[in-house]
Amino acid sequence: MTDRPAPALPVADEATAARLDRMRGREKVLEVKSLGKTFESSQGPVEALRDVSFSVHRREFLCIVGASGCGKSTLVRLLAGLEESTSGEILVDGRPVDGPGRDRGMVFQGYTLFPWLTVVRNVAFGLEMSGMGRGAADSEAREWIDLVGLRGFEDNYPHQLSGGMKQRVAIARSLAARPRVLLMDEPFGALDAQTRAQMQSHLLQIWKNVDITIVFITHDLDEAVYLSDRILVLDPRPGRVREHLEVPVPRPRSFEQIVSSAFQGTRARLDHLIHPPQPVHDIERIPMVRFTVVGDEVE
Amino acid sequence: MKPSGHRRGASLFRIQGTLAPRPRAILWVLSFLVPLLAWSAVSYVPWIWHPLVEVSEPGDVRWFTPGMRVDEQAFDRANALVAKNAGTLAVGTPANPVFLPAPHEVARALFTSFATPPRLSEEMWLHESLLHSMRTIALGFLISSLIGIPLGIACGAIPAMARLSEPFLEFFRYLPAPAFGALCVAVLGINDAPKIAIIFIGTFFQQVLVVANTVRRVEPSLIEAAQTLGAPPRHQLLRVVVPASIADLYTDQRVLLGWAWTYLVVAELIGTSSGITYFINLQAKYRAYDNVMAAILIIGVVGLGSDLVLAWIGRRLFPWRKDAKPGLGALFRRRSGKPVVLEGAA
Numbered sequence: 001m002t003d004r005p006a007p008a009l010p011v012a013d014e015a016t017a018a019r020l021d022r023m024r025g026r027e028k029v030l031e032v033k034s035l036g037k038t039f040e041s042s043q044g045p046v047e048a049l050r051d052v053s054f055s056v057h058r059r060e061f062l063c064i065v066g067a068s069g070c071g072k073s074t075l076v077r078l079l080a081g082l083e084e085s086t087s088g089e090i091l092v093d094g095r096p097v098d099g100p101g102r103d104r105g106m107v108f109q110g111y112t113l114f115p116w117l118t119v120v121r122n123v124a125f126g127l128e129m130s131g132m133g134r135g136a137a138d139s140e141a142r143e144w145i146d147l148v149g150l151r152g153f154e155d156n157y158p159h160q161l162s163g164g165m166k167q168r169v170a171i172a173r174s175l176a177a178r179p180r181v182l183l184m185d186e187p188f189g190a191l192d193a194q195t196r197a198q199m200q201s202h203l204l205q206i207w208k209n210v211d212i213t214i215v216f217i218t219h220d221l222d223e224a225v226y227l228s229d230r231i232l233v234l235d236p237r238p239g240r241v242r243e244h245l246e247v248p249v250p251r252p253r254s255f256e257q258i259v260s261s262a263f264q265g266t267r268a269r270l271d272h273l274i275h276p277p278q279p280v281h282d283i284e285r286i287p288m289v290r291f292t293v294v295g296d297e298v299e
Numbered sequence: 300m301k302p303s304g305h306r307r308g309a310s311l312f313r314i315q316g317t318l319a320p321r322p323r324a325i326l327w328v329l330s331f332l333v334p335l336l337a338w339s340a341v342s343y344v345p346w347i348w349h350p351l352v353e354v355s356e357p358g359d360v361r362w363f364t365p366g367m368r369v370d371e372q373a374f375d376r377a378n379a380l381v382a383k384n385a386g387t388l389a390v391g392t393p394a395n396p397v398f399l400p401a402p403h404e405v406a407r408a409l410f411t412s413f414a415t416p417p418r419l420s421e422e423m424w425l426h427e428s429l430l431h432s433m434r435t436i437a438l439g440f441l442i443s444s445l446i447g448i449p450l451g452i453a454c455g456a457i458p459a460m461a462r463l464s465e466p467f468l469e470f471f472r473y474l475p476a477p478a479f480g481a482l483c484v485a486v487l488g489i490n491d492a493p494k495i496a497i498i499f500i501g502t503f504f505q506q507v508l509v510v511a512n513t514v515r516r517v518e519p520s521l522i523e524a525a526q527t528l529g530a531p532p533r534h535q536l537l538r539v540v541v542p543a544s545i546a547d548l549y550t551d552q553r554v555l556l557g558w559a560w561t562y563l564v565v566a567e568l569i570g571t572s573s574g575i576t577y578f579i580n581l582q583a584k585y586r587a588y589d590n591v592m593a594a595i596l597i598i599g600v601v602g603l604g605s606d607l608v609l610a611w612i613g614r615r616l617f618p619w620r621k622d623a624k625p626g627l628g629a630l631f632r633r634r635s636g637k638p639v640v641l642e643g644a645a
Contacts, residue, residue, distance in 0.1 A: 082523050102529035112524040116542040116619045125538075126528035157619040177528050 006272040010265035012248030020246050023057050023229055029213045030056040030079070030181050035088035037074055047238035048074045052088070054232055054241060056181065061207060061214045063228035065221060067274050071239025072217045076185045079215065080106045092180055102130065105174030109186040111166045113158040119145060119169050120154040126177030144172040147206065164195040171203070175210060184216045188223070197255065200226055204253060221270045225263055226253055233273045242273055335402065342401035345393045353394035359386030368394050400589040405596065408589035418585075425578055429597060432563055432574035435491060439498025439566070440559045444552065447506035454507060455514025456540045465511065468504050476501035476562055480569040489570035497569060501562035502555055509551050517543045546617040553609050560602045 012020065037049040048071045056062050066072050077083045079090060081100040090097040092104060100106075105126075113122050123141035128134065145154055148168040158166055167187055174182055188196045200223060207214055218224050224231050225247055233242040248262045257263050310316055318326070341348050352374040357363035360377045369377075371393075378388050395401075400408070412425045423431070454461040476497050483493035483500075517540055525539045567576035575594055582590035614624045 080523075080527055082526065100523070100526035102527075104527060106524065106527040108520055108524065110520055112518070112520045114521060114524075114539065114542070116545075116617070125525070125530075129525075129529040129531075129534060159619065159621055173524075173528065183527075 007265065007268045009245055009269050010248050010262045012246070012262070013250060016248055016250045016262075019251065020229065023060055026057040026059065028055045029058045029060075029093060030215065031091040031094075032079070033089050033091070035075070035078060035090065036086045037071070037078060037083070038086045049078070049085075050238040050240050052234075052239065052241055054244065056213055056215060058213055059211065060230060061204075061216065061228045062230050062232060063216045063218060063224035064232045064234060065218060065224045065270065065274065066234030066239065066242075067236050068219065070234040070236035072219070072234060073185055075234070075239065076106075076183050076215065076217050079181075080104055080183050082106075102126065102177050103180045105177055105179035105182045107167065107170045107174055107182065107184045107187045109189050111158065111163070111170070111190075113166055113169055113173070115158050118155050118157055119150065119161070122158070122169055123173045123176050126173060130177065141172075141176055144176045145169075147175075147209065148172045149202070162195075163191050164199055167191070167199060168202070171206065175206070175212065179212070181213045181215060184214065186217055186219070189218075196223075201253075201255075203227065208252075221267055221274070222258065224270065225249065225266050226255075226258070231266075231270065233270065245269065339402055341399070342395065349393035349395055351394045351396060352391035354389055354391045356387075356390035358389035359384070360389045363389050368397060397586060398588045398591075400592055404589040405592045408587070408593040409596065412590050412593050423578070425575075425594065425597075428573075428575045428578040428594075429601065432567065432576070432598075433601065435494050435566065435574060436498060436556075436559050436563055438491075439495040439562075440502055440556055442495065443499045443502040443506055443559075447503050448510055448548070448552075451507040451510025452514050452536075452541065452544075454511035455517075455544070456536055461511060465508065468507050472504035472508065477565040477569075480565075484570045491573070493569050494566040494573065497566035498559050498562050501566075502559050505558065506551075506555050509555065510548060513547045513551055514540060514544045516547070546613075546620055549609075549613050549616065553606055553613070556609070557602065557606065560598070563598070 032052060032054050035049060035052040036047075039046045039048055052075060054062075064072055064075065074083065078085050079097070081097050081104065097104070114125065117125065120138055120141050123144050124132075124134070124137035127137035127140055132140070142154060145151060148171055150165060150168055150172070153161065153165065158169070161169065170187070171182075188199050191199060203214075204227065206212075216224075216227060226249075228247055231245050231247060233245070234240065235242045245266070247266055249257055249260065249266065250262070311318075311322060350371060351368040352371055354360075354363045354365060354367045354369065354374075357365060357367075358378075359381045363369070363377070369391075374389070374391060381388055417424060450460075450464065454464055479500055480493065480497060483496040487493040487496055521543055522535055522539055525535050530538065563574075564576045564579075567574045572580060575598060579591050579594045582588075582594065614620075614622060617623055618625070
């Protein structure tokens, strides 16, 4: 490891700083207080998360990033209530979380649409669970399907849809249950680059139109900077909070901003935090059979 | 030979290859035709097997009667003896043992066994025997399913239920169902009840375990998704676990029904023998082996036929499956799906 300091975060312009100020002034929807998680394994206990604390304000878009094995997925499963924490607590609107519930919607990385239900029945599922009748649930579901741009596909089955369309339905299904927080665990991880970019701008559009707070897990740093107001960086083994950083990129976001200094500066800092520069090995010393002479030209 | 032609021939038996409709149909027919041809060859080609001689003219062999089948060597010895005494030689043709009738005899028996009235008034017609057998299977399988499927679903979905019941079921399924015959007769009498009980015992324990295993394969993330949508445990079970596994459960029941058929003959031997088994035993007693073979074939045809029908229904019952065909599925949805434009709406 070198002692080279991480590149400083670019300073936000006035409008962005004011927006972030307003965000910090809003009430806290989600509060995580010194959360810890230890798994029991055959090789003894494995500490996945240690003393993780952060909070998310209403209408905030928070991304959680970190190297693989830093406990991102464990953290989001704890937030969803799908796993029990070993220590600490999670509060949604000040009420402690105890198991999964409608107040925290979840979009998974894999496709978790119900294959036996049509698109509209999938989206209506959460509505019916809240006691709504089938007819009312269906007509409200259609509005959510419109919102994610899938009008005309209401009566198709999931296997007839492309990967991006499936994740749109999954987003609509979660939002229809009116959660306070939408948890997204690498939702676009399985998509190709082009669809992924489309889905990112689409998600921002939805977020703009719906009163929803988003906690988004990703390992794609560009995605994190592009989407979020604030980024939580986790250190691996055990997962700990390395840093909170507020993204100084103005909104509304567009792909042209990727080349801006605010974007690139944030990106560089994130990259440094997650992949600290390693000491350079003396590559020449490594004994290696020479397989090729043609390949000599490539460098 | 054209290279493409060569490759096509090789591709027919390629590992995990796909079959076009025509070869599929041809191979289906062949799978029945090959055994039938083998049977015909053994029956009609005189120099294949035919260990016996069917006597047509007894000649001077006193113990021969027309139509009698004797061992080839015995026939030759008898003729040699007659020849020494300058008598008339017996005449015969090569024949197979009576228990291997030729295809045309069985085909004729298939027709006549349905068309001929029973020899004794208290005996049943073949179709009556067959219906009786089908009723026994249906009842045994139905009773087993009514208890076994819900129990299997509970075991598959709830680990505590599985732990409570599966170790015992695993033990019990190794006890052969026919071994309970005497017990069933003692408890249930000699008529149909013990036979249904044997089918039940043969099916039930496998059924619970098979259903539980299928239900356990339900994608856990589907249940988790339902939980985050606020589904209470009852709905997680009835609206996620059950529909997620129902198409596979249907296929399981088809396989299990096949197993139930294999217990039929044993079951029908218990107490007073009945149904198709009684018919088979009776015909064997009369040495009418063509009728015996016909009855055995009928069991196969009815078993295969019912499975094909169930498969046909199954393809139309679950419209969300990729191999689904339109039809019965339309009953289950309110509006038909629109044509799919995959990338269009992106």
